[in-house]
Amino acid sequence: MNLNEIKSFVSDKSEEEKLKIAAILTDDKRKNVNKLGETLIKNKEKKDIEIKRVKGLYDFDRNFGDIAIAGVDEVGRGPLAGPIVGAAVILDLNACNDSELILGINDSKKISAKKREELAEIIKKKAVSYAIGILDNNEIDKNGIAWCNNEIFRMAISKLNVMPNLVISDGYAVRGIPIRNNFIVKGDAKSASIACASIVAKVYRDNLMYEYAKQYPQYGFDSNVGYGSQGHIDAIKKFGTCPIHRMSFLKNIL
Known part of the structure; x- marks a missing residue:
């Protein structure tokens, strides 16, 4: 041969x-x-x-026990434009066979865009339940990013088809939920559930920003996804703002 x-x-x-x-x-x-x-x-x-x-x-x-655990994570705290998105994911943690594991999961920032897309689809198929919470730039300007960050977690958790016994979050406690919560520093690199939530949230928000890039092509949302790159800042100074900009984030630019 x-x-x-x-x-x-x-x-x-x-x-x-x-x-x-x-x-x-x-x-x-x-x-x-x-x-x-x-x-x-x-x-x-x-x-x-x-x-x-x-x-x-x-x-x-x-290690938290034989219970339903929802991992939550967000993307979009820092951008100058677009929404903040949170995801909640419940995995079958008893899936111990190698073929049942979701290989490649990690902090979404450590994974290529192509791999994130692939993993997001696998996660959504294999998850016991998953849900998205989203608040737009107007809500962020009105209520502040900290309130919105917490609220998207509450929204995502409330939409799950299975109510968890425990919510584990990345870095911050989730306030105002009737469920026990543990928050973990760098949780998206330690927890399978949080890592999966990180990926699902990132892919969902990035795809929204790619659509906004078609409406507002001058800002480069297809590459910066709303973050304050130099090209994005230069475009704001040249063209002004668009309807998805967070005005409360632009006080030092405008």
């Missing part, structure tokens, strides 16, 4: 079968076939490391 035929043969094999084939390929006299074998082994090692990391995130949540 030539290299392409070997690749085709290996492509649909299980991880265990690939590893056995890799051992044979590394003994082959052809360098390109050797390299394929080495790549298969390295890929397996990387996946094993990722499985161990993600199991640690699930274990962190399971």
Whole structure:
């Protein structure tokens, strides 16, 4: 078999079968076939490391007990334009088989945009329940970002199809909910549930900002998603504001 035929043969094999084939390929006299074998082994090692990391995130949540846990996180506290979005996600934390784990989950800022999109779809399919809370720039200007940050969590939690026994949040306590709450510093890098909420919220808000970019192309919302990049600030000074700008955030610019 030539290299392409070997690749085709290996492509649909299980991880265990690939590893056995890799051992044979590394003994082959052809360098390109050797390299394929080495790549298969390295890929397996990387996946094993990722499985161990993600199991640690699930274990962190399971340590709170055999209960329904909602992880919550937000995106959009700091931008000059657009809404603030929060997500609440309840995972099946008893899904311990490697194939049931959602590999790749992490703080959404550490994941590429393409990977976030893929993961958001997987999370929504595998979650026991998930929900979104959103407040626009007018609510932010009226009530302040701190109030809105808390309110989007309350909104998202109230929309869940399953009421959790515990809410775990990233960094801040959630006030005004009739459910026990633990807040965790850098929770989106420690908790599977919070990491998933971080990804779902980020993808939801980014997609909204991409749509706003079509309406208001001069501000570059498709790249800055409302944050205060130099290009965004220059556009505000040149064109003024648009209906989704947070006027309370622009006092030092206008």
